[in-house]
Amino acid sequence: MVTLQQPTYSKPKRKxxxxxxxxxxxNAILLGNQFHYRKKIPIIHNTINIFVLMLILLEALGVSYSSTFLPTLVFIPLGSIAFGLIQFMLFILVVHEASHNMFIVRKNQQQAIFWNRCFGWIISTFYGMEYTKHWEVGHQVHHIDAIESHDPQNCPNTIYMGKELFKYTxxxxxxxxxxxxxRKYDDCQAPKKYGVNIKLITGQVIMWATFIYLSTVYISWEVPVAAFLGVQVLSVLNQFKIAMEHGGEVGFRENPLMRSCSSFFPLRRIIMPLNITLHFEHHLNYCVPWYDLLKYHNELRQIIPELVQKDVFKSNSEVWKQISK
Structure with a gap:
């Protein structure tokens, strides 16, 4: 595990x-260590992640270019969905993996921290999000005390289920x-403690202004409109993801390591890409890179008791029941 180089913050401890x-x-946690990111060959691991990042960015360019020949009333809704999925993938691949210090792997840990922060901040700034507080630190809190009132990412009042989820959508x-x-944070106090970061807000404005200008001048005005609407799609996808991972009785289990579950359903790889629905596995051992989570899952099937598997692995109709409660 990485020791954060932030003297202002203390690392949370398991209860x-x-x-x-x-x-x-x-045994299940130890099993994941065979896939630990520190055991990877850096050049291979980094090539995989950078290659996938390039594919995502190329997809964004392709979607943008389609605005030049698709009718506006066709491109805007379809482009919004596409941009929402693209932004979702950027968060999963870059920000989330970087928060665990494994988007970029280096033998030198200080170099690894530097590069992961660089990539994490670039994406987070676009959304006005404090990468260090909300991800490096906040995501660690989420892993240790998931769904507690002080969990800045998934405190109980921000997990929408059933009618509330569809109303929010x-x-x-x-x-x-x-x-x-x-949107208010439903009395979730943890994120409010971050305060106001003028530099972050300025950076966000500059990034969006630059994107709007370049895409409008060189492609079309529909691109920034669809990208902005894509942020709304991103939010909806994230809320459904949270509902599947921690919703209902799952988030209130006594053992923090059991407060998540994995979901399997048709089109999972498209709607919830990069194995993000294999969340029970991720909470067991968050040092397993995204591309090895399915291998980890298959091996866990051999050692997790059958009765427990029913509680942590949801499929098809079980997923629907999970989010519609």
Whole structure:
């Protein structure tokens, strides 16, 4: 695990030590170490991630170019969905992996921290998000105390289920800007403690202004409109992801390591790309890179008790029941 080089913050500690966990759970965590990012050959691991990043950016260019020949009323809705998925993938691949210090792997840990922060901040700034506080630190808190009131990423009041989830979806998609400017944090105090970062806001404005100018001048005005609406799609995808991972009774289980589950359903690889739905595996051992999570899952099937598997691995109709409660 990486020691954060931020003297202002303290690393959270587990309430339940690993030695107190059931034997099968300890073995399941240790099993993931065979896929640990530090055991990867850096040039191969980094090539995989950079190559996938390039594919995502090329997809963004392709979607942008399609605005030059598709009718506006066709491109805007389709482009919004496409840009939403693209932005979702950027968060999963870059920001999330970087927060675990494994988007870029280096033998020298200081170099690894530097490069992961660079990539993490670039993407996060575009959304006005504090990468260090919300991801390097906040995501660690989420892993240690998932769904607690002090979890800045998934505190209980921000997990929408059933009617509330679908209501949120409609509001966000029908009222562009709601997600960015209107939505309150439902009394979730943890993110509010970040305060206001003028440099971050300035950086966000500069990045969006540059993107709007370049895409409008060199491609079309529809591109920034679809990209902005894509942020709304990103928000909806994220809320559905959270509902699948931690929603309902799952998020209130006594053992923090059991407060997540994995989901399998048709089109999973498209709607929830890069193995992001293999969340139980990720919470067990967050040092396993995204591309090895399915291998980890298949091996976990051999050691996790059958009764437990029903609680942590959801498929098809079980996924629907999970999010619609």
């Amino acid at each position: 339940i030590s690993l030695n107190q966990q059931p034997k099968w759970l300890r 409609l509001i966000v998609l029908l009222l562009p800007g709601y997600f960015q400017f209107v």
